[in-house]
Amino acid sequence: MKTIKKSTNQIFAILIIAIFSNISAIAQDKVTLTDPEVASVAVVANQIDISYAEIALKKSKNKEILAFAKRMVTDHSAVIKQAVALVTKLSVTPKDNAVSQSLNEGAEKTKKMLNNASAKDFDKLYIDNEVAYHKAVIGAIEGLLIPESDNKELKGLLEDVLPALQAHLKHAEMVQSKL
Amino acid sequence: MKSFIKSIVVLSILVFGINNTICSQNSPTTHTVLIKKMKFIPEVLKVKKGDTVVWINKDFYPHDVSKYDDNAWHSSPLDKGESWSKIVTETEEYYCSLHVVMRGQIILTN
Numbered sequence A: 001m002k003t004i005k006k007s008t009n010q011i012f013a014i015l016i017i018a019i020f021s022n023i024s025a026i027a028q029d030k031v032t033l034t035d036p037e038v039a040s041v042a043v044v045a046n047q048i049d050i051s052y053a054e055i056a057l058k059k060s061k062n063k064e065i066l067a068f069a070k071r072m073v074t075d076h077s078a079v080i081k082q083a084v085a086l087v088t089k090l091s092v093t094p095k096d097n098a099v100s101q102s103l104n105e106g107a108e109k110t111k112k113m114l115n116n117a118s119a120k121d122f123d124k125l126y127i128d129n130e131v132a133y134h135k136a137v138i139g140a141i142e143g144l145l146i147p148e149s150d151n152k153e154l155k156g157l158l159e160d161v162l163p164a165l166q167a168h169l170k171h172a173e174m175v176q177s178k179l
Numbered sequence B: 001m002k003s004f005i006k007s008i009v010v011l012s013i014l015v016f017g018i019n020n021t022i023c024s025q026n027s028p029t030t031h032t033v034l035i036k037k038m039k040f041i042p043e044v045l046k047v048k049k050g051d052t053v054v055w056i057n058k059d060f061y062p063h064d065v066s067k068y069d070d071n072a073w074h075s076s077p078l079d080k081g082e083s084w085s086k087i088v089t090e091t092e093e094y095y096c097s098l099h100v101v102m103r104g105q106i107i108l109t110n
């Protein structure tokens, strides 16, 4: 039983590193993004966290995990709504790109892992991923999306999202420490 | 006689005016706390007993105002632009029960 748990954790650690290195590799390659591409990455990053939360709402029975997941759905939906309102106002259509695709590929693996997790392991796997994912997204917004935005309002929206992501990260770490 | 009445009138206006000022100094006032970028601003607010505090949500995420950490009193979730008020009778610690890391304090002063 211990070995199974250990190997699950190892696989999980590898997945997290893969997501991180994807993002940092992209940042290091100095990929340039147009504003429609920045908008796409922002929307995709928020959609991914909603999709993780939806799995948690189905699979978890832990009150704090459920409250956290519900918050993720509400807040990340609010960000998407703001982003859509802004791109509509600016007449910009979000454009798919290498970063969005890489985020989606990583998310597919994580969703599979979460969906296959046993009831016993799920809460920890979910919240560990939330901590890592929020760190990665904060890093990507600060290191890639904000520097790559030309439009002031788009830059402003990304800057406004950071305090929420930081609050989510602290909240996730609190839940994590209680598990 | 006329000047006497005049001075009475002037005096009463003065007294009334001063009284009014004293009254307004003692009467409860209203303070505003903004909820912005995941923070209560100001985080620590000093008020007198009986003062009213109004919280206004400026974020596009819903927030609430709840007694830390048992929710003995609490607002409902506030959408952007919505506000909630409370008359303060004691020193209070509060938080947002939706974003549990958001904290604030109201301190009574004499």
Ligand SMILES: [Cu+2]
Pocket: B062, B063, B064, B096, B097, B098, B099, B102
């Ligand atoms: Cu809140």
